[in-house]
Amino acid sequence: MQMSTEIQCHTISVLVDNESGVLARVIGLFSGRGYNIESLTVSEVDPREKLSRITLVTSGTEMVIEQIKAQLSRLVPIHKVRDLTVEGAHVSRELALIKVAGTGDKRVEALRIADIFRANVVDSTNESFVFEIVGKTDKLDAFIKLMEPLGLIDVARTGVAAIARGAEAL
Amino acid sequence: MAQETMSGAKIVLKALVDQGVDVIFGYPGGAVLPIYDELFQQNQIKHVLVRHEQAAVHAAEGYARSTGKVGVVLVTSGPGATNAVTGLTDALMDSIPVVCLTGQVPTHLIGNDAFQEADTTGITRQCTKHNYLVKKSDDLARTMHEAFYVATTGRPGPVVVDLPKDILMLPAPYNATAKVKHKSYKPQVKGDLKKIEEAVKMLANAKKPIIYGGGGIINSGPGASQLLTNFARTTGFPVTLTLMGLGAYPASDKQFLGMLGMHGTYEANMAMHDCDVMLCVGARFDDRVTGLLSAFAPNSKKIHIDIDPSSINKNVAVDLPIIGDVAHVLEDMLKVWKSSQAKADAKALDAWWSEINGWRKINCLAFDQGSEIIKPQYAIRRLYELTRGRETFITTEVGQHQMWAAQHFGFDKPNQWMTSGGLGTMGYGFPAAIGVQMAHPDALVVDISGEASFMMNMQELSTAVQYRLPVKVFILNNMYMGMVRQWQELLHGSRYSESYSEALPDFVKLAESFGAVGIRVHKPDELDGAIKEMMAVDRPVLMDILVDQKENCYPMIPSGKPHNQMLLGPVAAGTEAIADEGKVLV
Incomplete structure (x- = not known):
């Protein structure tokens, strides 16, 4: 059988036991087998059941993506592995905090663009702003690119959180 | 009911007894002294003192592979655990059920670079199926039993339980039983019946079928070997086995083509190369088996039975994957074959066998034993x-x-x-x-x-x-x-x-x-x-x-070559046996 050799980007949701070492298992799997991690976020989502949700963005051929999912499913503390990219529509969001330093026209221009992107100012001094922006990865990329000539000095991004559209849970 | 309280070390021993363990292989040291003290005071479990911890794991592997039971290892913290790493990796690669108990420095010293401290769970994470660090006495009994459950079910493998010394000394309840139900770990053993029916159709229509079996058959138990033999006899198909699968089908049977792969027989590799339907049973398309991937059995439809979904489409894309335990799947396959009154294409099979017998005539394993030097x-x-x-x-x-x-x-x-x-x-x-x-x-x-x-x-x-x-x-x-x-x-x-x-x-x-x-x-x-x-x-x-110092192992598929380009013996001087692209391969 032939499988596609085109490199694709996939967003994968993983439900895991929130126990020590679980993230190391996931990351070790990726580094040990040479898979890419474009983005990885993790946080506890069910304190009662002690479950955390990992959102992974990875890229590879169809065969590699299939392997990644199978290898993840094989880890003992992993409950569910879902490929949001193939299982239908989903929403994905990322948050970034972006520090821009400058004075005069550049400062005004930064504020103006922030307004267009619906970024909030969460900290301000006479020489700097910290913007908070939420959106898809490409929107954040675009905003950061525009801030570069306007005094961009620092960026912190959360990585992607994603969830399927509709009434179904993970 | 009030739960019985006992020392951690006693819990460890009781869990081993409840799991039916009769032999463990180990080497003492500071962190595991409480367990050794308990061993001294009982006579249900025999301890074999090895001379190096690596050997303890290999001994446990030998025990496990020859009995179908779990091999159990007991080593101390630090160097005891690191010496065991090669054995654990070996057991992981060959899917051998091993439970390895490692001592650890007391919980309050973990992370302090204490004497004979090593980050055992960190070091063994990638070379075990799973590992545990027991930080609370309450978790000890459950963890011990879970370790056996994980090691033996699904695709078997090594499991490490890291035991801090204070956990071994403190009293705790024995609050678990040998029967484990796991929240997230549930391996699938029954194969999808629809797919099995489809496989039977493919096999019945095959003109040049081959059964390629591996270590998964051995792990599935002696019943799986019997079912494989029944299936092969029922269909009349040729059988080849991997290095790990040897013994899963009788070597003396006329349908057996020998081992396949890099040093497999000519007939097994040629039959793999030319087959039109391949039934892979509990094998994993390892690089020693496939040779050059792009030319591996190029005209075949492939059916792959494996308990581990990650084995499917890892190296070779298959047409029909069946996830499940080999014995369960083969049993169903045999039933479906009989109930659907499937029949192998006798005429095609005769022609296929005469082709195979032609390859057999090459007598690829022949050697020339003279009277002076032992071959x-x-x-x-x-x-x-x-x-x-x-x-x-x-x-x-x-x-x-x-x-x-x-x-x-x-x-x-x-x-x-x-x-x-x-x-x-x-x-x-x-x-x-x-x-x-x-x-x-x-x-x-x-x-x-x-x-x-x-x-x-x-x-x-x-x-x-x-x-x-x-x-x-x-x-x-x-x-x-x-x-x-x-x-x-x-x-x-x-x-x-x-x-x-x-x-x-x-x-x-x-x-x-x-x-x-x-x-x-x-x-x-x-x-x-x-x-x-x-x-x-x-x-x-x-x-x-x-023995003869210069004897080489043939036949051989040179690195980077397909099955049908085996070397049957030494090549003439000056000819390159292995091309540059093959030289980088191992």
Whole structure:
């Protein structure tokens, strides 16, 4: 059988036991087998059941993506592995905090663009702003690119959180 | 009901007993002293004191592989645990169920670089199926039982339980039973019936079918081997097995083509290359098996039965994957074959068999035994012939002797062949033989070895002597790391860089110094007598068989070549056996 050799980007949701070492298992799997991690976020989502949700963005051929999912499913503390990219529509969001330093026209221009992107100012001094922006990865990329000539000095991004559209849970 | 409280060390021992463990292989040290103290005060579990922790794991592997039970290891913290790492990796690669208990510094010292502290769970995360660090006494009993459950179910593998010393000393409740239900870990054993029906259709329509079986059949239990044999006999299809699968189908059966892969038989590899429907049963399309991937069985539809979904489409994209335990799937497949009154295409199968018999006529394993120098193949042939009447278990080290053993020793039953297939660990065979002999005290257990591999774990002679284990080490001594030398000959212009076994000990005296028996064999006509003597001695025996130093292992698929381009023997001088793109491969 032939499988596609085109490199694709996939967003994968993983439900895991929130126990020590679980993230190391996931990351070790990726580094040990040479898979890419474009983005990885993790946080506890069910304190009662002690479950955390990992959102992974990875890229590879169809065969590699299939392997990644199978290898993840094989880890003992992993409950569910879902490929949001193939299982239908989903929403994905990322948050970034972006520090821009400058004075005069550049400062005004930064504020103006922030307004267009619906970024909030969460900290301000006479020489700097910290913007908070939420959106898809490409929107954040675009905003950061525009801030570069306007005094961009620092960026912190959360990585992607994603969830399927509709009434179904993970 | 009030739960019984006992020390952590007692809990560990009670859990082992409740799991039916009768032997453990280990080495004491500071962090595990509480467990050793409990061992001293009981007589349900036998402890085998090895001379190096790596050997403890290999012994447990040998025990596990030859019995179908879990092999249990007990080592101390720090160096005890790190020495076990090679064995754990070996067990992971070959899917051998092992539970390895490691000592750890007390919980309040973890992370302080305490004496004999190592981050054992960190180090072993990638070389175990799963691992645990027990931080709370309450979790101890449950964790112990869970470790056995994870090690034995699904695709088996090694599990480490790291035990801080304070947890071993503190009293705690024994609050778990041997029966475990796991929240997230639920391996699938039953195959999808629709897919099995589809597989039967594909197989019934096949003109050139082949069954390619692997270690998964052995892991599935003796029933799986029986079902495979029934299925092959029912259909009349040819069968080939991987290195790990040997014994899953009787080697003496006429439908058996021998092992496939790099040093497999010509007929097995040619049949794999030309087949139109391949039934892969519990094997994983390893690179030693497939040769050049892009030319692997190019005109075939592939059906793949495996318990591990990650084995599917890993190296080779298959047409019909069936996730499940081999025995369950084969049982259903046999039922469907019979109930649907499926029939193999007799005419096509006849033609296929006559093609296969043509390849067989090449007689690819032939060798020329003269009267002066012992050919290693001949030594193994004689061992096979002379041991046929006895229950015999064979382990091997890694290298030429291992491939010759796989080619020339026939296994008619599963669980009688123990070898390091995936990791290729020199030093595996001797301690593995010790583990096998512990499980089968009356059987003949032979480690087919090379002189270089044997020296990697030869300290275990002391263990064998201490426990009166009459294991036999059958050293094919060619004074080279033979497979390294062979590759240097084929790839590097016969520049034998560091592959000569310099300064070898006198193996006969070595054996005697340990209290074992040493026998040296120089000539072909001495061999039978020496083997008989070896079998008659009820003590550990070291056989030093001086064999042809320049013999190479053929047939061989050179790296980067497909199945149908096997080398049947030495190539003419000046011709490149292996192309540049093959040289980078291992």
